[in-house]
Amino acid sequence: MSPKRLALGLALLLPAAAVFLIGNSLPARTDDTTQIHKRNHDIKVIRDPALGEDAVARMENVIGQSIFERIWVSAPSSTEAADGLGPMFNARSCVACHPGGARGSVLNKDGTMSPSLLVRFGRNDDGAADPIYGHQLQTDAASGVPAEGRFTVTYAKAATKLADGTVVELQRPVAEVANLADGPLDAATRIGLRLAPAIHGIGPLDSIPGETIIAAADPDDHDGDGISGRVSWLDAEHKTFGRFGWKAQQPTMEAQNAHAFLADMGLSTPLFHDAYGECTALQTACRSAPSGASSQFEALEVSSMLMKVLDRFVGEAVLPNGPKPRATTDEINQGRNIFAAAGCLSCHKDSYDIVWPAGSTKTRRISPYTDLLLHDMGDGLAEELNEGGVKGAEWRTPPLWGLRWAVDDQGHASLLHDGRARNLLEAILWHGGEALPARDHVASLSAADRQALISFLSSL
């Protein structure tokens, strides 16, 4: 995949500034640790305080957290109820990619690549799976089964100039797969990078009424505001739509969790029954490897009982308060106004009134800053892969809540779908397509206003 020339007057400057390797347990290091954010907060999620003290629910939540942290093992093992990792996988536990439940970083603290970044495959036209390697590159495997391969990431650098003369260097990751176990990818297969998002707030997002999300869509831009959010319909009849994942491919939190078990860990669940995970019929060693499914546990590796408590934990997870904003209240409020004036709220819709948790009668206002719709984000963010038929330039508006934990004390972060943005300003400057006017608005701000905007975002 060759780096495209970026839109918006970005000139490609230096390709291949640093190389990272992922896979097959090879240590991957970089000398250039400024490349990507290494988080300096140890992040935790807590159970949503609104949920009260019901004993059974609390207990299930605690158990669900243990499942989230559990390191799965390959079959056969002494624990029939909880084995079956792989045969091919990216990580052995949920928490390996979502550290403390938070969004992943591209790099671990020690400078090695984290498992939070993975490679997705799909045809350039309809996003169909690679005939051999499926939809995802699994970089690790149970013993006796070859891992699919590994991948390298190189960074192409580019620079853009803001109205006040400030030059911002941007970096675009270019992934290449290597050491493929079963021969080359199909000629039509394209690759994309995906960074693990945070888990907090998924439960409340799941409870936003579908009508509300659909009503905000304007695929043909009838209102002429330049924003044409599109519902990620998953079926021709327009009955089900996706709201989770970078490409909005999973309809519910439960599906998102089950899909992570399947694709990332190779574990079968009530929603996805295949014990061999994501390996294709052509990967015979994988297909014939031992399964962790046991007849007394619903012939699944992750039984419905385990899934239930895991879903509870994920659905109830929120971030604790803090860290305290460094900026003043006035500056944050100024930034909030700039955020609105730049038009960011058109897609990063701030608030919803929801009834949550299930069974509750109280309305609750949440502020995720997302419309959960797909938007054309322009060539800068586009990839050649059309995952699930979603165009390469289309991305689901990611929620902004929790940025205060994603950005460290120095303002560093791993943002956007592949972690390319090293801070909030870079993330904004990558916006194009429908968001180009908003991006240009920010690029024209004074340094002080720009800082106020960053301070506001860092407080969410």
Add this chain to the structure above:
Amino acid sequence: MTTRQMMFAGQKKFTRPAILIAFGVVAAGCATAKAPDTTAVLTTYADVAEAMFGDAISTAGNLQVAIDKFIAQPTDANLKAARQAWIDSRPSYMRTEGFRFGNPEVDDLEGLVNAWPLDEGLIDYVDTSSYGTTSDANPFYTLNVIANKELQIGADKVDATVIDKKLLQSLQEVGENEANVAIGYHAIEFLLWGQDLNGTGPGAGNRPASDYDTANCTNGNCDRRAAYLKAATELLIDDLGTMHGIWASDGAARQRLLKGDAKEGIAGILTGLGSLSYGELAGERTKLGLMLHDPEEEHDCFSDNTHNSHYYDQVGMVDIYNGTYTRLDGTVVSGPSVKDLVAAKDKAVNDRVVAALATTSKAMQVLKDEADSGKQAYDQMIGADNAAGNKIVQDVVDGLVGQAHAVEAAVAALGLKITVEGSDSLDNPSAVGQ
């Protein structure tokens, strides 16, 4: 023991975050007895804590004597005696666990003495066919301090020529990973028993006494293993001493309770009992292992002593609620209790708590009897295809959950509203920065 990763570092502090107490108008209670003075209740509570931790030090002292004797003469008989001393030291410590979760001073120290679960490969040799050799979550998964005089900790080389208390303290939760337990009861347990490689079948760990016999050493580094065991035991006594000290007349926990808001102190008592009942004991230590049928989730897994550790947690909770504790020497510490407070406010609620405690105690007794009789150990009871064993354990879980509900009712009856700290970003879009 387990490979469960504890990336939610400090979970015990953070998932049960700071408690804010709000005082509502107390509903007209059907008072049946004169309510005791809350300060007197808190004093009893601190007195019981001080006595319990004192006894824990005393039985740990017996353990130290037995371990010293075993190290000097590493015979089978002395190993057996040391193991028995470890088992005998557990009840008095487990009874103190009801002081967790309600007292930050206890929570800060608890991990030094009873941290669990642990990646035992940090300490000593393990059976790699079952334990494995690496963990993507824990770079120190097989550090093996006993076999290595130089340890690579991140970029640093640490001199481990001498195994002493200081070295072990530096290794506790190394890499900020809670599974790296270098010290405490469970580290000592592993050093006495070794790994339990029997799964959900019968049998505990089976470390030979010759692992400590420098003349006839098995598995190498017997001198270093002995040094580790000795230092870990000394540290256990030191750390129990610190936990005891916070309840002394000038201790931090007692001072906070007596000088702070009394209602907050009372709420802390009930928070401790409720939190230990469901989140910790019913949930993480019991129901999880039962759902997974996984002996790795067993609390005292090396020694197969889990039934006792669960049982004495419950005994301690009953003591704390009643404000009465009989010391090992037979003397009784007793005084006005939170039970008296609840009974004075609402007799029916107190009756409910008492009944719930009794139900759990009964279920715990069945569990203990089943294991003590030799019929089956705890790790066998949680095995798959063991409906009878599973039920014994499930009854304990059900009892604890009912007990937690009853404690919640007591909280409500006393007009104490326990809520946890909120999360601004979810609830209130305008709170931040305004």
